[in-house]
Amino acid sequence: MKKSKISLVILGLVLAFLYIPIVLVVVYGFIPNGITMSFFDSNGAFIGFTAKWYERIFTGASSVQPLVDSFWLSLTIAGLATLGSCVLGTTAALALHRYRSRIQTIHHALVYTPLIMPDILIGISLLMLFVAVRVDCGFATILIAHITFCVSYVVMTLLARLQDFDDRLVEAARDLGAGPLYTFFHVELPILMPGIVAGGLLAFTLSIDDVVITSFVNGAGTNTFPTYVSSMTKHSRNLPAVFALSTLMLVFTCALVGVAKLLTRRQQSLNTNKGK
Amino acid sequence: MSDSPMRTSRSEWGLTTPSFVWLLVFFAIPAVIVFLFTFHARTPEGGVGPWSFQTWRELVDPDYPAIVWKTLRVSFKVTLWSILLALPCAYAIARMEKRWRAIVAGAIMLPFWTSFVVRVFAWKTMLHPDGWLQTCYHAYLHFKMWVCAWFSAPPPAVSNPGGCLLGLSYCPVDNATTTILDSEAAVVLVSVYTFLPFAIMPIYTAAEKFDFSLMEAARDLGAKSFYAFRKIFIPGIRQGIVSAVLMVFIPAIGSYVIPQMVGGTSCILIGNKIFDRAMANRNIPHASALSVLMAVSVLVPIAVVIWWRARQNARDRKRLEAETTRMMTSVATAGGVA
Numbered sequence: 001m002k003k004s005k006i007s008l009v010i011l012g013l014v015l016a017f018l019y020i021p022i023v024l025v026v027v028y029g030f031i032p033n034g035i036t037m038s039f040f041d042s043n044g045a046f047i048g049f050t051a052k053w054y055e056r057i058f059t060g061a062s063s064v065q066p067l068v069d070s071f072w073l074s075l076t077i078a079g080l081a082t083l084g085s086c087v088l089g090t091t092a093a094l095a096l097h098r099y100r101s102r103i104q105t106i107h108h109a110l111v112y113t114p115l116i117m118p119d120i121l122i123g124i125s126l127l128m129l130f131v132a133v134r135v136d137c138g139f140a141t142i143l144i145a146h147i148t149f150c151v152s153y154v155v156m157t158l159l160a161r162l163q164d165f166d167d168r169l170v171e172a173a174r175d176l177g178a179g180p181l182y183t184f185f186h187v188e189l190p191i192l193m194p195g196i197v198a199g200g201l202l203a204f205t206l207s208i209d210d211v212v213i214t215s216f217v218n219g220a221g222t223n224t225f226p227t228y229v230s231s232m233t234k235h236s237r238n239l240p241a242v243f244a245l246s247t248l249m250l251v252f253t254c255a256l257v258g259v260a261k262l263l264t265r266r267q268q269s270l271n272t273n274k275g276k
Numbered sequence: 277m278s279d280s281p282m283r284t285s286r287s288e289w290g291l292t293t294p295s296f297v298w299l300l301v302f303f304a305i306p307a308v309i310v311f312l313f314t315f316h317a318r319t320p321e322g323g324v325g326p327w328s329f330q331t332w333r334e335l336v337d338p339d340y341p342a343i344v345w346k347t348l349r350v351s352f353k354v355t356l357w358s359i360l361l362a363l364p365c366a367y368a369i370a371r372m373e374k375r376w377r378a379i380v381a382g383a384i385m386l387p388f389w390t391s392f393v394v395r396v397f398a399w400k401t402m403l404h405p406d407g408w409l410q411t412c413y414h415a416y417l418h419f420k421m422w423v424c425a426w427f428s429a430p431p432p433a434v435s436n437p438g439g440c441l442l443g444l445s446y447c448p449v450d451n452a453t454t455t456i457l458d459s460e461a462a463v464v465l466v467s468v469y470t471f472l473p474f475a476i477m478p479i480y481t482a483a484e485k486f487d488f489s490l491m492e493a494a495r496d497l498g499a500k501s502f503y504a505f506r507k508i509f510i511p512g513i514r515q516g517i518v519s520a521v522l523m524v525f526i527p528a529i530g531s532y533v534i535p536q537m538v539g540g541t542s543c544i545l546i547g548n549k550i551f552d553r554a555m556a557n558r559n560i561p562h563a564s565a566l567s568v569l570m571a572v573s574v575l576v577p578i579a580v581v582i583w584w585r586a587r588q589n590a591r592d593r594k595r596l597e598a599e600t601t602r603m604m605t606s607v608a609t610a611g612g613v614a
């Protein structure tokens with residue numbers, strides 16, 4: 001059958017559109033002049049590529065130190081937010097999956113409404129809460145905000161997973177005399193683990209990338225990587241360092257995903273072999 | 277489960293309480309606080325004063341309705357462009373072999389592994405007056421002028437850049453002042469870039485389940501490709517399109533980083549106003565009132581969609597079948613006449 005050429009052409013153009021900025025991020029990391037953001041000097045002559053931004057990041061030069069610090073802060077917050085939202089998300093998903101009561105209806109609404117609210121509304125309402133109870137914004141408020149918006153995504157991922165869950169396994173364990181906690185840790189948790197990992201990855205990505213909510217609750221002086229970058233964009237001489245660090249992150253994530261793909265593939269082939 | 281009701285209820289409480297309390301304290305209660313703050317006056321120190329309707333009276337300040345309108349218009353443009361681009365993409369991916377589908381779908385999501393702020397910032401650099409896109413844009417404007425002169429049409433009046441539906445409008449080319457950066461067009465462009473994958477994914481998911489033999493049947497009966505695309509494919513993936521519209525429209529309404537970074541002073545949306553009122557001039561009642569307006573403009577389309585879905589789900593399948601049959605009969609008759 002004849003395939004539509006036009007749609008393929010549009011797809012190609014869209015992919016190019018999506019990748020132009022990514023390519024530029026990588027290229028801009030090698031820009032020699034951080035003020036003009038140009039590969040050319042004032043006479044229009046080509047100066048060439050430089051690796052000095054990478055060097056500065058790795059040697060911890062003082063000019064890029066705040067950037068690197070903000071990056072570590074982002075990683076810390078994302079890690080803790082992932083942990084917190086996975087714990088809250090798992091219990092919430094189990095409750096929503098198992099019980100059908102009026103409380104669960106409200107619970108369900110509480111979990112799903114943050115998903116449809118624009119980030120900025122979550123940010124401003126948390127700011128209002130912290131203003132109302134007179135809490136100073138900082139690390140703790142950022143963490144609270146991140147856990148709050150990540151929980152819903154973890155629950156959503158897990159509930160999709162729980163649809164295929166065989167509830168008879170829990171019943172069987174309980175009939176054989178296992179207590180509820182034992183059943184949870186030895187039956188449900190291992191089965192749900194892939195779902196929790198997927199939800200956790202989503203939470204981590206959202207948390208490390210969030211700028212809107214963070215910029216409301218970070219207070220003065222506490223900057224995550226995204227808020228630091230957006231504050232840098234006005235006037236900074238070190239912009240190529242941002243792009244260099246982003247390139248490193250991109251390479252690292254791609255490698256991580258590649259390894260994860262390989263591991264799951266090997267696991268799958270092991271499982272099929274076992275099955276035979 | 278073989279538990280006594282008492283025990284079940286205890287484990288239900290145990291599982292429900294942590295997330296319930298957390299979201300109550302950090303999501304529901306703050307939302308109520310925002311709503312209550314709109315009924316307060318502000319204090320000169322930037323705090324919240326006594327009860328008053330002052331804030332709601334001040335909302336008719338001619339600035340605010342214009343900003344709400346502009347936000348809705350920009351979000352509408354972004355949604356329209358995203359869906360128009362996403363439809364052929366999702367169609368193309370869904371028609372590929374299974375192996376390729378996973379790869380291309382992955383390739384569409386891959387840009388998300390770079391920080392959002394950094395990507396927007398890369399756009400800002402590209403759109404900068406010295407950037408290469410600016411050169412392309414000028415070339416395009418000159419070309420438009422030339423075409424206009426060719427047909428000796430009177431040059432259209434210069435008014436609001438970015439006023440027409442597609443985001444680019446007609447202006448005489450002045451290299452110094454005509455820039456893409458700091459305009460509504462730039463905001464639309466970068467927003468479409470950011471939200472496009474969110475539009476492609478739900479449409480693609482729906483398209484993957486779509487039975488393409490229906491289209492082959494239509495074509496066998498003599499329908500043109502585009503006719504089949506419009507009359508069978510699009511109604512068939514309606515649900516996916518609706519999801520995509522919501523996935524783009526909601527974040528577009530709430531966006532504030534993109535207008536702030538590439539819109540400059542010429543594209544201030546509700547999000548920017550909320551941020552300014554809350555952080556820069558410390559007018560918390562105004563920030564709250566604008567947030568309530570934003571929440572309403574998000575909740576209304578969602579309520580409409582929920583109502584529509586509930587109505588559609590009941591007779592969706594039946595209707596699709598009926599429509600397809602009708603369409604095929606008419607195509608077959610037309611083919612017979614020809």
